Each structure stands twice: as C-alpha cells, then as structure tokens.
Amino acid sequence: VQLVESGGGLVQPGGSLRLSCAASGFTFSSYAMRWYRQTPGKERELVAGISSTGGSTNYGDSVKGRFTISRDSAKNTVYLQMNSLKPEDTAVYYCYTVIGYWGQGTQVTVSS
Numbered sequence: 001v002q003l004v005e006s007g008g009g010l011v012q013p014g015g016s017l018r019l020s021c022a023a024s025g026f027t028f029s030s031y032a033m034r035w036y037r038q039t040p041g042k043e044r045e046l047v048a049g050i051s052s053t054g055g056s057t058n059y060g061d062s063v064k065g066r067f068t069i070s071r072d073s074a075k076n077t078v079y080l081q082m083n084s085l086k087p088e089d090t091a092v093y094y095c096y097t098v099i100g101y102w103g104q105g106t107q108v109t110v111s112s
Contacts, residue, residue, distance in 0.1 A: 001025040001101040008093060008106030011085055015110070019080040021095030021103055029053075029073040032098045035080045037091035037108075044094065048080060062088075085110045 007019040019035070034049040048069035049058045057069050068081040078095060087110045095103035 001097070001099070003095045003097065003101055003103035005093065005095050005103045005106040008108045010109045010111065012112050013085060013087060013110055015085050016081070016083045017085065017108060019082070019093055019095075019106060019108075021078045021080075023076045023078070023095075023097065026097065026099060026101075028076040033069075033071060033078040034096045034098070035069060035078075036094045036096055037089075038094065038105075039091045045091075047093070050078065082108070087111060 002024045004022045005019060007017060009017065011017050030052055032049060032051050035047040036044040037047050038044040045060060047060050047063055048067055050069045050071055054071050059067060066084045071078045090108060090110050092105040092107050094105045
C-alpha cells in the first residue's frame with residue numbers, strides 16, 4: 001500500500017491550496033479515506049473524511065465551510081481543497097486509508 005501526498009506549500013492568509021493523495025496497492029474504491037493534520041507537540045487532528053463512494057463526507061469543526069474533500073476513483077486519488085486559509089491551518093497534512101496506512105505528509109504553511 002502506498003499513499004503519496006502532494007500540493008502543499010507556502011500560501012498567504014486567505015489563499016487556497018489543493019492537496020492530492022495518490023493511492024496504490026489496494027482497492028481504492030472500496031475504502032473510506034481521511035485527511036489529518038499535525039503540528040509539533042500536538043496529536044494528529046482529523047480534518048476531513050469521505051466514504052468509499054464519495055457520497056458521505058465529514059469535517060473537523062475548525063475547517064467546516066472552508067475545506068472540501070473529494071475523490072476520483074478512476075485516478076485512485078483523494079483531494080482536499082482548502083480555501084480561506086488561516087495561519088492556524090499551518091501543519092503537516094497526512095492522507096490515511098481506513099485499512100490503516102498513512103502517507104508521508106505534505107507541509108502546508110500559511111503566512112504573510
């Protein structure tokens with residue numbers, strides 16, 4: 001199983017980024033996927049989740065209305081569209097499959 005995140009970087013407050021997570025080694029369309037984030041000294045925080053079909057999503061309270069999770073089973077990829085970014089969104093973002101695998105993470109830094 002391999003999960004490879006991309007799309008992180010430095011963005012100004014109020015800006016947008018789209019993260020991608022390319023999955024391989026398992027039947028992607030059969031499993032829910034999640035995005036988590038972590039800052040130094042804190043536990044990983046659930047950002048968003050999406051069901052295997054994409055028909056159901058859920059979000060952490062701190063990102064509701066600003067972030068959108070989606071998936072493309074033809075590309076075995078899950079996305080996280082992040083809008084209206086705030087400095088407190090700065091973290092390493094991780095992709096996770098509910099069968100227990102993590103990606104390596106991608107850094108998002110929101111700063112002017």
